[in-house]
Amino acid sequence: MKIIIAGAYAIGSHLAKLLSRNNQDIVLIDDDEQRLENISSDYDILTMHASPTSLAALKNAGAADANLYIAVTPDENLNMNSCVMAKAIGAKKTVAKVNNYEFVEPEMAKFYEKLGIDSLIYPENLAAYDIVNGLKMSWVRQRWDVHGGALVMLGIKLRETCEILDRPLKELCKPDSPYYIVAIRRDGDTIIPGGNDVLKMYDLVYFMVTKQYIPYVRKIVGKEHYVDVKNVMIMGGGDTAVRALKNMPEYMNVKLMEHDVERCDYINDQIDDQRVMVINGDGRDLQLLNEEGIHTTQAFVALTSNAETNILACLTAKRMGVRKTVAAVENLDYVNMAVSLDIGTIINKKAIAASHIYQMMLDAEVNNVRFLMTANADVAEFTAHPESKVTKKRVFELGLPNGATIGGLVRNGEGHLVSGGTQIEAGDIVVVFCYNVRMEKLEKFFR
Template identity: 70%
Template sequence: MKIIISGAYAIGTYLAKLLSRDKQDIVLMDENPENLAKISNDYDLLTMESSPTSIKGLKTAGIEDADLFIAVTPNESANLSACAMAHQLGAKKTVARVDNPEYVDPSNQELFKKMGVSSIIYPEMLAAKDIINGLKMSWVRQRWDVHDGALVMLGIKLRETCEVLNRPLKEISGPDDPYHVVAIKRNDETIIPGGNDTLQLYDLAFFMTTKQYIPYVRKVVGKEHYVDVQNVMIMGGGKTATRAVKMMPEYMNAKIIEQNPARCEVLNDIFDEDTLVINGDGRDIGLLQEEGIRNTQAFVSLTSNAETNILACLTAKRMGVRKTVAAVENLDYVSTAESLDIGTIINKKAVAASHIYQMMLDANVENVKFLMSVNADVAEFVPSPDSKITKKTVRELNLPKGVTIGGLVRNGEGMLVSGNTQIEAGDSVVAFCYNVDMKKVEKLFM
């Protein structure tokens, strides 16, 4: 595929590096030559100094042959204009990054499509959704819902209280059991498990189940003693924090700790009296104690500094907070944060990449989520009539190595998949894909 990315900032640079490794034809555009100079020669991509709204620049980049144009500069208006122009000049699909929550409302998507913008991304809102999903279930590291929770994937850190450690999966997760283990992260290794594999202490295990069996999964992994989150303390009052607080269910209470006095005034104008805004440093132990950290079930650190967020979460954990969430935008620190058992890690670049990756696929793909902790994708495919995957049972499909099918939704009902399952056209099928070309998986559904 030919992909043109405008904006060599955090998301654009990350995407360019990620997609170039997939052997895509990538052009990265930016007005600032210093931004482009930061791209290593180790990556197979072209860089080009140009404004995103320069017709000459777009044509020089080869926009008439582009399969996908991605505008992720900090300027929302420029991104939307560039996508509209790219569409008129021949780009098949376009994606624009925005900062206005009104623009991502489903009711407005048709308007943007008429403008030539195929898809809108608001990374801060996507990250906020992940944060709230994690807070709703204090015992879960990651949660991913298919069709409003008809099928659910749960990433869970296994502790000593887990009932199913050190037993072959064929004994604890057979065709008649209400969950499947679709992946395991063990130290630095990602495992797509077979029947003889076991769950071990401190594994991060990914369970696929249906909504009604979530309490059962909670029991077998030994997490029933985890209290539900009601009081949340957030360090850093940026856009992601603002969106997260606005998305919180009514039973949660939030306190925001922000160092910048001017930003505190802005936050006070945004929120009502139910959200307390505190001017201070969230690493200040005295301040945390004064503000009731001992009675807080979740601590979320969302400053722009990864080291600060990791340190703050470690401090909160030592003060008794079970659920911590850290924004870690520097990918070099992700493995460090995981090894320190920080909890849920949020990375806006990875969140945005998941959304954009979906645009690259030709099959009917409802949703794609990149799981940074296991360096894998979970995708929700809808098979076409006469597609390969509908011709045989799952056992007979000879799926590519690194691919497992965790479940499907048929007529609104979630179902786990076994070797004897016959997938039908129109099903929503959840495929877990590790270290595999998604195009190969996609062909099964077309």
């Protein structure tokens, strides 16, 4: 697949990292030579120093034969214009990043498609969706619904209350067990576990489970005492916060703290909801936090533009008794530090956007894919085709690449966990957790 990326900024750089693992034919265009040098030294991609709105540059980059053209510079007008040009000279599919929610309204999709823009990405909206989804389960670090929730993957931090510590997985994950452990994140390393591996305190463990057994998993990991989120505090009133407010469940009450008076007025104009209170103040002010009821708050979400501020604010909220904390960490270099400090859920809207675009680049066999930043791994849904390799043998006989494990499957709309003796059938949607595995190696099993 030939892919052209316009913009060597955070999203473009992260995309290049994801794609370089899969031997894709990638050209990265940017008008800043230094940004290109920083990326080309790390990843196996071709770079071009040129403007993405130069017709000559697009032709030289091979846009006429491109399967996918992606424009992810900070300038939404440049992104849209370059997509229109790339489509006009032959690019099969175009994607543009925008900074305004109005552009991604569903009724506008056909209009932009006529112009030559097949898909628009608004990172703030994608991040807001992840934040709201995370708040629905206070005891979970990450949640990923597979095929509309037929299967659910939960990332859970284990504490001393966990009932299944220090026992080999072969005792825990039996063929009739209601959950399956697909990965463990421990001391900065990701482990695809075997039967002799054990769970340790402070592990971040990824469980695959069907919806009806989520309460059971909650019990065995010792999280039943975590109170469900009803009261939320948000620090920072940027676009991500506004999108999150618009999508909050009806049973949640939110207090948003923003230091800029004009921004407070703007948010009040945008949000007509009695459950939302906008406060002009600094979310780092301990007196203000106490006055506004931090001790009766179940979740604290820090969404300022400063990663250090968000990390420190979440640490403070935890010390004041808040169980669930969410921090926006836009500097990717700080993500591992935030994880090691036990912040809670980490949100990086650029990585989320890159992951969303990433799934567009994979073959038709892949229905959906999610890059899990904290585990540095992918979770992908594959459809098993008739006569494909996965339908010929039981799971334990397939010889999957090291670093890959099948966590479950969806058959006729119903989720099922997978054991070594499971026989995959044509039409099954199979969920694969993969760490340091090229996606193309897995695709061969499903064709």
